Amino acid sequence: MRHETLSYYLQKFFLEYLPGERGVSTNTIASYSDCFSLLLKFFEKELLVKPEKLTMEHLSKDNIASFLSWLEKDRKCCVSTRNVRLGALHSFFRYMQCKDVSHIDQWNQALSIKAKKCEEPDIAYMSVTGIKILLEQPDQRTSQGLRDLAMMTCMYETGARVQEVCDLTRSRLHLEYPMTVRILGKGRKERIVPISKAAGSILLSYIARVNLDDPSRWEYPLFPNRNGQKMTRSGVSYVLEKYLVRIRKSDPGLVPKNFTCHCVRHSRAMHLLQEGVNLAYIRDILGHVHVETTELYARADSRLKRAAMEASYPNVLPQVEAEWAKDTKLLSWLKALS
16 A cells, blocks of 8 residues: 555655644755655665665664664764764654554664764864954955855854854844844744844945845845855855955964854854853853753863863962972072073
């Protein structure tokens, strides 16, 4: 029967369950789709099973484990990417627990595959000086340069994820005091992020230049590409890298290794933390669900750790005079050297 085939359930999973019952974003659906495309490629290339020949039985625990190993060894995916793919598969297996009880033991076994532990990566971020120099790079005399400046300013001021910036429209900006940006984040959760007058001024100049203040254009992409379409993540990465190359030529030390669009978000979080902004507020600005996620920035900032530790020393440790300081001849000799 047709309703018992794997292809039937996959179609229901992507077209009805994810967007309807779960209400997940199009970005999540795209990520899950990539995972299953890779899975089909794995079966065809490694196990010699064509997509149209796949059955429920092929999605065994052993085959899924082999697929995850293939991602790491053959495709050179990192552990975190491997875990993301596993999360997509787990979502499908949980769906199948209710839809196909005849294979319930198989789904339970597949769900028993655990995510791998991975080391927390170092948080790459630029200094305040570095961000200032970055934002000085675009040529404001051209529409494209002003767009790049407005886009990177928005990325930094709001701490938004790159896809969240791509999805912005004029209707999501409130550019009267107090100025804010309404961001649609993960899980379709909205958050309102305040921005400075300086950032608002840049956005207003850009909007006037490209005629986005016309109410009929308020739902157009705020930062379009040359074809007038919404910028892609790779497009934003290309723009950022173009300016980073310039900075590296003049001062390589300003740009951390492997600096990406997401690192602009890291930079904003670190700068807010260093200015003494409460972690709970930073969590809300970044759109984190749990403050524990935001605490990664506090653990990464060695300067703040040292300041906190040094502040506790005077009241705890006794003052001890160094033995060499009692040797007046040694002190006289050292002073003579200087």
